[in-house]
Amino acid sequence: MQIWHSSKKFSKMGACFIFALAxxxxxxxxxxxxxxxxxxxxxxxxxxxxxxxxGCLIGGEKVPFNGVGYQVVRQEKNRxxxxxxxxxxxQNLGKKLHAAHLPAMLISDVAMPAxxxxxxxxxxxxxxxxVDIWFRMGKLTAKEAYHSxxxxxxxxxxxxxxxxxxxxxxxxxLLKLAASxxxxxxxxxxxxxxxxLCQTVKGDRQWLHKIRPWYGHNSHFHVRLSCPKGAQYCHxxxxxxxxxxxxxxxxxxxxxxxxxxxxGKPKPVVIPPPPPLCQLLLDEQAKKIEQLKKNP
Numbered sequence: 001m002q003i004w005h006s007s008k009k010f011s012k013m014g015a016c017f018i019f020a021l022a023x024x025x026x027x028x029x030x031x032x033x034x035x036x037x038x039x040x041x042x043x044x045x046x047x048x049x050x051x052x053x054x055g056c057l058i059g060g061e062k063v064p065f066n067g068v069g070y071q072v073v074r075q076e077k078n079r080x081x082x083x084x085x086x087x088x089x090x091q092n093l094g095k096k097l098h099a100a101h102l103p104a105m106l107i108s109d110v111a112m113p114a115x116x117x118x119x120x121x122x123x124x125x126x127x128x129x130x131v132d133i134w135f136r137m138g139k140l141t142a143k144e145a146y147h148s149x150x151x152x153x154x155x156x157x158x159x160x161x162x163x164x165x166x167x168x169x170x171x172x173x174l175l176k177l178a179a180s181x182x183x184x185x186x187x188x189x190x191x192x193x194x195x196x197l198c199q200t201v202k203g204d205r206q207w208l209h210k211i212r213p214w215y216g217h218n219s220h221f222h223v224r225l226s227c228p229k230g231a232q233y234c235h236x237x238x239x240x241x242x243x244x245x246x247x248x249x250x251x252x253x254x255x256x257x258x259x260x261x262x263x264g265k266p267k268p269v270v271i272p273p274p275p276p277l278c279q280l281l282l283d284e285q286a287k288k289i290e291q292l293k294k295n296p
Contacts, residue, residue: 030271030279034282035115035116035118041061043058048083051127052127052130053126055115056115057111057116060081061087068094069104073107073144079125086128089225105133108134108220115127116278117274127234133178134152134220136153155193161192163192172200179207184224184225185240186211191250193221194245198245209240
């Protein structure tokens with residue numbers, strides 16, 4: 001079965017049939033671990049499919065481990081595959097840092113070879129349009145870049161609710177350069193970091209609009225690109241509200257969460273089935289694996 005053809009669109013009847021077939025397969029069984037079966041990108045015209053928290057990637061590209069102004073870390077995870085627009089974004093950002101005489105940025109998780117849901121950690125990073133970039137700057141040794149656990153620097157201390165001494169103007173400049181690219185939809189940082197930026201950034205503050213608060217993200221920031229033009233199966237997130245985000249809605253993130261009056265049972269985690277086209281990728285890969293077992 002040919003899953004994707006770059007020069008033709010599915011007919012309405014054909015698309016409905018394929019979607020129904022894949023949906024039936026997805027309901028039968030689905031495990032995020034199935035995405036680990038892809039050891040290389042899926043060949044084809046680059047296409048992000050689904051949305052940021054439930055999707056996959058056709059035509060992804062490997063991010064080279066070292067480039068001008070950047071280095072890939074956590075290489076052991078095999079999460080360094082990107083949509084071509086993300087790869088171009090990272091390479092351009094690295095060159096801007098180099099031109100500004102700043103240390104190299106450290107690129108962490110992007111996506112798996114075919115995208116899809118990670119078995120641990122993130123719920124997003126599924127279409128090759130999300131990337132984590134460490135706040136720590138400067139290249140590591142080859143050994144450290146491969147196995148990087150514990151090497152990131154904490155910028156916002158969740159206990160003291162204060163910025164750490166590792167935060168400098170370099171981190172602010174890195175965020176500003178990262179947010180200034182028109183392909184960027186939003187950047188997630190710890191709420192404490194957003195508050196600090198709101199209180200300290202002088203002059204041009206337009207880029208603060210894209211800096212959004214989210215829990216965690218105190219040793220790295222998360223860049224999300226918009227869906228590329230012409231990507232008909234890619235769904236963008238809702239637009240960011242107008243303004244720089246330095247209003248009362250930001251400070252609500254710092255308020256302690258109310259304790260439940262009665263401890264209840266934890267809700268089971270419900271993993272949605274992948275989009276139909278993504279399920280077709282999984283089915284085809286499973287068939288290939290079975291064939292290899294029969295004919296090694």
